[in-house]
Amino acid sequence: MSALGQRRWVIAAGRIPPGSDGPEPEYTSRDELSILNSGEGRADVELMIFYSDRDPVGPYEFEVAARRVRNVRVNDLIDPEAPPMGCDYAIVIEASQPVVVQQVRLDSRRAEDSIFSTIAYPASG
């Protein structure tokens, strides 16, 4: 199967809810990117994180192996810097070959946890 999707994606509404209720790591509040590499070659991925009040931080670099999906919790990023919790950000995702990106947020700060997901914006520009 060919590498489906696009090489550049954008999440405008990023946020790690500050606090969790329930057993870790299953119920840890998180902001997560699911990245599918359906192609036959490895995808090298770079994230740039944009903030409201300071310059963008990055690149955060990782790989998605051929024919694999990789779920990256923004909470777990540490190099070059751990993104702060409870802070609005946006993410630009660039990959060395086409991938598909979907965002999932779990907010478990109150026992009545809430989840949302949306396909990221595929930016050709």
Add this chain to the structure above:
Amino acid sequence: MSALGQRRWVIAAGRIPPGSDGPEPEYTSRDELSILNSGEGRADVELMIFYSDRDPVGPYEFEVAARRVRNVRVNDLIDPEAPPMGCDYAIVIEASQPVVVQQVRLDSRRAEDSIFSTIAYPASG
């Protein structure tokens, strides 16, 4: 009416929540694909499921009759293999004619169930 949509769709953030709270099957935690075939002919559909740590599994094959919508719970797929619960996956959907695909997740592990839905990514590649 013509067959609306596209022949190939992608869900990057798949997951069957491991556990349910409430009467079955109404409140069963699930990951579901809603597939509309608005055309006059039958659509033959194949799913490939991609994982984070092993090769893709499939094809899962089924039909969507002419001018019908079909809701497929990923939980109910068994051939060639039942997808494990609590495990991240992605799905590539290919149909023999244009369809429209939307994902719905119900997470009822805690009584305060949460639901999300997003239109899948229509991949032309």
Add this chain to the structure above:
Amino acid sequence: MSALGQRRWVIAAGRIPPGSDGPEPEYTSRDELSILNSGEGRADVELMIFYSDRDPVGPYEFEVAARRVRNVRVNDLIDPEAPPMGCDYAIVIEASQPVVVQQVRLDSRRAEDSIFSTIAYPASG
């Protein structure tokens, strides 16, 4: 301002949750279409509702006035037929001029109500 959007939209994952918890009509479980007509002329809209086990029903006809948004609860449609509750359906929306369509579901069957929304699929086909 010109009429933004497209003339044809699709919702694949439609469903009216069968039951509600909380004061009406604010907390009535519902499946809703928000339709924006940003243009200078009236938009005549037709909905066709597709089911899993019988022929499509429609058209359901209504207008969206110039420069207005209209929120249509699927629960309130009655002519030619009230859609059943707790039943999966898909909707094809056709308008006489470009509009933008977004789906909102409120499931209030349990006090811990859940809401989701997604932009509909803009079908050019």
Add this chain to the structure above:
Amino acid sequence: MSALGQRRWVIAAGRIPPGSDGPEPEYTSRDELSILNSGEGRADVELMIFYSDRDPVGPYEFEVAARRVRNVRVNDLIDPEAPPMGCDYAIVIEASQPVVVQQVRLDSRRAEDSIFSTIAYPASG
């Protein structure tokens, strides 16, 4: 990095939930636009708000600085007019250079708060 996205976006399903449960401003019910300007120049943004029963109101004007994301709570808009709570509206977003727009709704009227998010509709028309 270039300015990713598009200059015109549409939200069809806008609404500020009338009431909140929990400490302000973290749990204030809200309808929010996250706008990323990934480019090197300032983006001047104008919002027009469309209603179901009266003429559109606007423009609401603000800036998004170069390489910044800005989260605008519709609740906080006041000039030319504060949008009413509990009222359906749609928003057309126009920017002087490409941006990416995502909607987030938090409904905290009942302690079991619910959140949703969807990428806005990128309108080329």
